[in-house]
Amino acid sequence: MNGEWGERRLCELCLKDFSLKERTAFGVGGRAKYACFPENAGEFADCVSAAKRENLPVAVLGCASNVIVSDKGFDGAAVFTAKMNDLSVSGTSVYAACGVSGARLTEFCRLHDLSGAEFLYGIPASVGGMTAMNAGAFGREISSVLSEVYVLDGGVKRLLPAECGFSYRSSALGSSLPVVGATFSLKRGFDEAAIEKIRRFRRERQPEGRTFGSTFKNGEGYFAGALIERAGLKNYAVGGAAVSGVHANFIVNKGGATAADVRALIAYIKKRVNALFGVTLCEEVRYLGEF
Ligand SMILES: Cc1cc2nc3c(=O)[nH]c(=O)nc-3n(C[C@H](O)[C@H](O)[C@H](O)COP(=O)(O)OP(=O)(O)OC[C@H]3O[C@@H](n4cnc5c(N)ncnc54)[C@H](O)[C@@H]3O)c2cc1C
Incomplete structure (x- = not known):
């Protein structure tokens, strides 16, 4: 440290x-x-x-x-939140503190033979971050498997999912309403085959190395990655930041990238996609600090 x-x-x-x-x-x-x-x-x-x-x-x-x-x-x-990593099980419910990683959550579910959260496998994130972002994959979102969310609001308060303002890759949770932990409502029968399928999918369809996952949200009737690819921007680079050649909605750090490189690349992608398709892409990635 x-x-x-x-x-x-x-x-x-x-x-x-x-x-x-x-x-x-x-x-x-x-x-x-x-x-x-x-x-x-x-x-x-x-x-x-x-x-x-x-x-x-x-x-x-x-x-x-x-x-x-x-x-x-x-x-x-x-x-x-990395040091807040309590995990406990009661029947088919799992409580995970905000700092528990997705990988540890999967291991815990495997150990207790619980199913329902497999789709989160491979997202290199914490339970708090995934909850605040309403992370999802393969047509499912984390909010669909939560039964309660604990937040800091004065003291620790318990919210039901309906009170968290969940929508596509968004919620009312965040630095002003921090997540302390969440309870997952699961069922018996960990699905090892699903994990293997996801592992293969991510290995084949996602770039290796330093990235932040999807740069842009998908929108009504379009996939951001498909538009970026059709704009011919795969491998397009600004400084050390480049559009991945494997998946166009991913930006990779080729080495030595700066935040300014990423910001400029994102601005260029948005400009090109808007000029070609009339679509205003909206960032999924979050900015921190002054840009
Ligand atoms: C290789 C790769 C693959 C990915 N695949 C996916 C995918 O399939 N699906 C998907 O949805 N995302 C994916 N992502 C993006 C990312 O992992 C998710 O958005 C995830 O939810 C972020 O979690 P985190 O713990 O890293 O949060 P951070 O990046 O640390 O924070 C993200 C946001 O959440 C807030 N936040 C973090 N912790 C808390 C908390 N305890 N309370 C309140 N707010 C908090 C932060 O303030 C910030 O606004 C991927 C990223 C990578 C690098």
Whole structure:
């Protein structure tokens, strides 16, 4: 861990001047003024409220697999949930704290012979991030398997999925309504064959290396990747950031990319697709810091 212990008045769990670059899946970005690594809901609440008291913006981050951090960094508190990784089972319900990774969730379901969350396999993300983004794959969304979501709202509050504002790759949850954990409603019979199918699909259809998954959301009647491919932009690059030759909705870090490269590439893709097809692509990836 880099940085120095932060000022106690913010929070005893904070590090100062923390490099975010290596913490993100894509590997770009500057430093955060503070970084916190709470280990439980109480510490999580302390970090968030201390930062708010000092009028610092808060960014709650799971695996940072879907964020582009500005090259100028983030002048606020980045609260990483990776150390909040409780998992428990009761009958066919699984409670996962926000920092539990998708991979660990799959392992846990396999161990307890529970089915329903297999479609999340291969998303390199945390339960909190997937819930806030309403992550999905193969026609399913995480919100469809959740029975309750615990959030920080004053204290820890329990919400039903209907109260979370879930829609396609979006929800009312986020850094201003952080997810502490969620309960998955599953059934008996872990589906090993489904995992194998997904593993093969991802190996064949997704690029390797540093990426942040889908750059753009799909829209009514179109797949973003198909439009980008039809625009002839596969392998098109700005600096170290390039449209993947394997899947056009993925941007890859060829090495040495900056956030400015990614931003410029995204702007160019949007311009070309709009000019050719009259479609305004909307980013799925989230920006952090000043651009
Ligand atoms: C190789 C690859 C494949 C991918 N495949 C898919 C896919 O199939 N389907 C899909 O939907 N996505 C996919 N993604 C994108 C990404 O993994 C998801 O968007 C995921 O939900 C992000 O989770 P995270 O923990 O990394 O969140 P982060 O990237 O850390 O954060 C993303 C957003 O969620 C917020 N957030 C994070 N944790 C919390 C929390 N505890 N409470 C409140 N808000 C929080 C952040 O503030 C931010 O706005 C892929 C990414 C990669 C790199």
